[in-house]
Amino acid sequence: MATIHWQEIVAQKRKEQAASIPKDWILPNLPSKDTLNVIDFPEKCGLLTAKEIEITNTEVDVILKKLANGIWSSVEVTTAFSKRAIIAHQLVNCLTEIFIDRALARAAELDKHLKTTGKVVGPLHGLPISLKDQVNIKGIDSTMGYVTWASKPAAENAVLANILEACGAVLYVKTNVPQTLMWGETFNHIFGRTTNPYNRSLTPGGSSGGEGALIALKGSPIGVGSDLGGSVRIPAAFNGLYGLRGSYGRVPYAGCVNSLEGQDSIPSVLGPLTNSIGAIKAFLKSVLSQKPWLHDPLVVRKPWNEDEYKLADHGNGTQLCFAIMWDDGHTVPHPPVRRGLEATKQALLAAGHRVIDWTPLAHAEAFQVAGTIFGAGAREDFRVTTAPSGEPIITTMDLSVDTPGVSPLPPDAEPFFSPPPDGLSAYELWQAQRRKRDYRQAYLDHWNATVEVTGTGRPVDAIISPCAAFTARPHGSSKNPGYTVVWNVLDYASLVIPTGLSVDPVLDVPKPAHDFLTGPDKVNYEIYAPADFKYAPIAIQVTGRTLEEEAVIAMGEIVDAALKNNLKTCN
Amino acid sequence: MATIHWQEIVAQKRKEQAASIPKDWILPNLPSKDTLNVIDFPEKCGLLTAKEIEITNTEVDVILKKLANGIWSSVEVTTAFSKRAIIAHQLVNCLTEIFIDRALARAAELDKHLKTTGKVVGPLHGLPISLKDQVNIKGIDSTMGYVTWASKPAAENAVLANILEACGAVLYVKTNVPQTLMWGETFNHIFGRTTNPYNRSLTPGGSSGGEGALIALKGSPIGVGSDLGGSVRIPAAFNGLYGLRGSYGRVPYAGCVNSLEGQDSIPSVLGPLTNSIGAIKAFLKSVLSQKPWLHDPLVVRKPWNEDEYKLADHGNGTQLCFAIMWDDGHTVPHPPVRRGLEATKQALLAAGHRVIDWTPLAHAEAFQVAGTIFGAGAREDFRVTTAPSGEPIITTMDLSVDTPGVSPLPPDAEPFFSPPPDGLSAYELWQAQRRKRDYRQAYLDHWNATVEVTGTGRPVDAIISPCAAFTARPHGSSKNPGYTVVWNVLDYASLVIPTGLSVDPVLDVPKPAHDFLTGPDKVNYEIYAPADFKYAPIAIQVTGRTLEEEAVIAMGEIVDAALKNNLKTCN
The missing domain is CATH 3.90.1300.10 (Amidase signature (AS) domain)
Structure with a gap:
């Protein structure tokens, strides 16, 4: 059996990602690489209509009301955020999986439901929500930046994906992470590096860096990140966002892929990143309204109080x-x-x-x-995960690794996370x-x-x-x-x-x-x-x-x- | 420096325990060793007055009302249970630390408080509560059956001891456990073996076996045990009692000694053993009324619901x-x-x-x-704990180890817990x-x-x-x-x-x-x-x-x- 080199898998995966971007939204007029601050570009690039700009600039509380009242349709809102997400991606490389057709079909169903029944499906009716690459969606990859996990679509939704859908949310994109997740930046062999929209020479932080960059550019109204040591909060801070690290087991994590699986002493948690504090509340209250402890055994039985x-x-x-x-x-x-x-x-x-x-x-x-x-047990975890593809374990977030290939750790480096070789x-x-x-x-x-x-x-x-x-x-x-x-x-x-x-x-x-x-x-x-x-x-x-x-x-x-x-x- | 042999430490500790038993309560008329069922003996032995029998046979809910109304004093109730506990100990060897003088002084204070203020200190006002040996009380040993830990009185109360006292409880005895706690029976080198009051040829279970035997004989109205794999429930079942294993972190554990410290994936929990289901409720509701999450970081922020x-x-x-x-x-x-x-x-x-x-x-x-x-990591944990005293790690609960000394594991044994030698x-x-x-x-x-x-x-x-x-x-x-x-x-x-x-x-x-x-x-x-x-x-x-x-x-x-x-x- 011929072994496929990991770089071939990367090339294939990148081709698939490129193909998942709607052709009409590919911009001919991107700012030059030297343009550091691109935060205003989405509104100036000409792709978004005035209404799409209005929608994507509106706070979540207001969007939810307009969706519930039928003033804005979910198709409209989903289209607006999808377009802006694709613009963002071309600026800062923040997305991994893109499934806008599927999202628009779902949005149309929600619109139909509201029209037919006069009722919302749930408290997040019609709202697009972006997900960190870790959150499984049936039929879609969760590579988490690991070549090994490419082209292995998830068999089931993560519990949170189910709950968000039960609340009426529309899932449409997943976002970039660093390989292993154990970095405060965002770079991996498959999807490359995400940059900070306020200054592209800066990192958007990590490990939920794709979310941070996407939401700062208003390509998503609410995104779900994960936080083991700051991975929601660092990108929230670096991109001027609100971000919540709730306590262990407040938001369901079951069914996500992860690093350091089985480490349950300081568990990673999922949490929202957004542009308004109202959205933080709306997210948590909505998730808890679905009694997540009935679906994820690690969730604390504590309703919104x-x-x-x-x-x-x-x-x-x-x-x-x-x-x-x-x-x-x-x-x-x-x-x-x-x-x-x-x-x-x-x-x-x-x-x-x-x-x-x-x-x-x-x-x-x-x-x-x-x-x-x-x-x-981190080194062993990384070894076991990367061994099947042969991809190198990344040892620095330096720009030198932007083209595949890995620099050795420089002698004076103070690495973000340096686990002992033998555990x-x-x-x-x-x-x-x-x-x-x-x-x-x-x-x-x-x-x-x-x-x-x-x-x-x-x-x-x-x-x-x-x-x-x-x-x-x-x-x-x-x-x-x-x-x-x-x-x-x-x-x-x-x-x-x-x-x-x-x-x-x-x-x-x-x-x-x-x-x-x-x-x-x-x-x-x-x-x-x-x-x-x-x-x-x-x-x-x-x-x-x-x-x-x-x-x-x-x-x-x-x-x-x-x-x-x-x-x-x-x- | 001459090393004291572990058996000398045991002899000294046993002498101290014997001295802590009120002389007047030592029974001359104990049943013969062949008498299996001793459950009725306390009421027949002649030491208890009719009122003491009435008190100790009363359900906790009723005792608490009579204490709160001043119908029974805490000194009366504490005396009754203390006497019956000492009788129980002479029958089934269930106690470790005995501090009745201290308890009676505390009971007298509580009585005075009620008389002076007309108010109870808390929902467990005046009620004696027994504690598994693990629960630290300032100034008293928590050997947990380890010779190494003899004569090392606790510097502080465990959080639960403080909370029970804040509720008005009176602490008066601690109870026996197996060495390491990892057995469904109750035997250690210091305090020896606890037996089952319904049939002394049977085990009372473990690891909270001292509590089980004591409460079955009504030497305590409520006892606190701990449960990692059944250590509250096995002795509750084996002694005909009610016993609750609550979820991780519902009852505060902070400040107790333990085995396998740092193992926090399947944490041990504390829970009550009692003679009535009303007492289970009274215990949990009382403990939660004190907001234990403000005192123990591992307690779930969830009041009684x-x-x-x-x-x-x-x-x-x-x-x-x-x-x-x-x-x-x-x-x-x-x-x-x-x-x-x-x-x-x-x-x-x-x-x-x-x-x-x-x-x-x-x-x-x-x-x-x-x-x-x-x-x-269990073997290393046991080695580290026993090494300072040189006491042998117990490998069987057979009667052959009743006199100090340890039998090797019999070749056909199916041990209760057999961790890998190298972890x-x-x-x-x-x-x-x-x-x-x-x-x-x-x-x-x-x-x-x-x-x-x-x-x-x-x-x-x-x-x-x-x-x-x-x-x-x-x-x-x-x-x-x-x-x-x-x-x-x-x-x-x-x-x-x-x-x-x-x-x-x-x-x-x-x-x-x-x-x-x-x-x-x-x-x-x-x-x-x-x-x-x-x-x-x-x-x-x-x-x-x-x-x-x-x-x-x-x-x-x-x-x-x-x-x-x-x-x-x-x-």
């Missing part, structure tokens, strides 16, 4: 006490990240809330524990998991102790922190996800909110050197040159306790409104 | 459909276990419910997966955990599919099954916990209910040999001789879905009432 959303556990939200973590004790964030936190503080104080400083507790321990747990024993893994448990206990006690300093009679209501020590970075340089992975280790509900600000070389000048907290802190300080980060959005994280998604969304709405109000006042 | 208790998800309980699992496809239960299931079926039909047969789904897979996960790699462990996840998915789908056959419009409401393929067994012979561990793997809420029946050599004659399902099935069939199991209680399990504790308790009340009603009718 309206009392918690009304902040019953937080004094009904009248005066909250937020704590801002200016740095994590390991790496001081770049000036624009600091500016985002300052703007948030000012906005919250103006809105009448209390703001105190958050003292980070041993975040290096969280990062080490996560690396040990994820790394315990760990199960007993050693247990010891790391024990450390994790002890860390969670210590952090809980630490949080509870803030009741003494908030002045509200309650401990801190939510923590506001950077999403990373940097905004979107040049390709190949995305490092330590310490600011996100800590909440995965602790299983805290965490929501990324864009501040409405972006990197401005005039405002965000380098600061004088500080006493460096660590070696990586020094490196992070030294690489900051404002011009390299131009246009990158600035975001923050709002973090609550485990299984407190409803309250975190409500507090996120308060933060979001305060930021918007303040921006208005300042302008 | 009264709607679920009212069976909102089960047609409000008007007509339920139970499914009976007559055997698990691996081992056919002994005749008395079958008789218990038949009595339950008859009782439920008489109460107007539907009863169908449950088809077990690949239970051998559950048992193998659990063994692989628990075994992955597994983390990657291999992940593969077992992946199998577990797939099994949980398959079982959920299997359960959902019963909607087609119940006739209620819902899938089966609860599964009724044996607690083991046997009732309490002669010491050293307790085997395969397949009937309990399957629900740990699936994380289903499971409640043991005594049928009110016990082994009767006249009724429970051996059946003709059947076509054996497996080798162990044949062995199990052949060892059954009714005379050996005389007086052993017969119990069943009522099992619901993950995090459905409220509904399982409510359905348990229905089963319990039906059984009691039927017994009454038959007598």
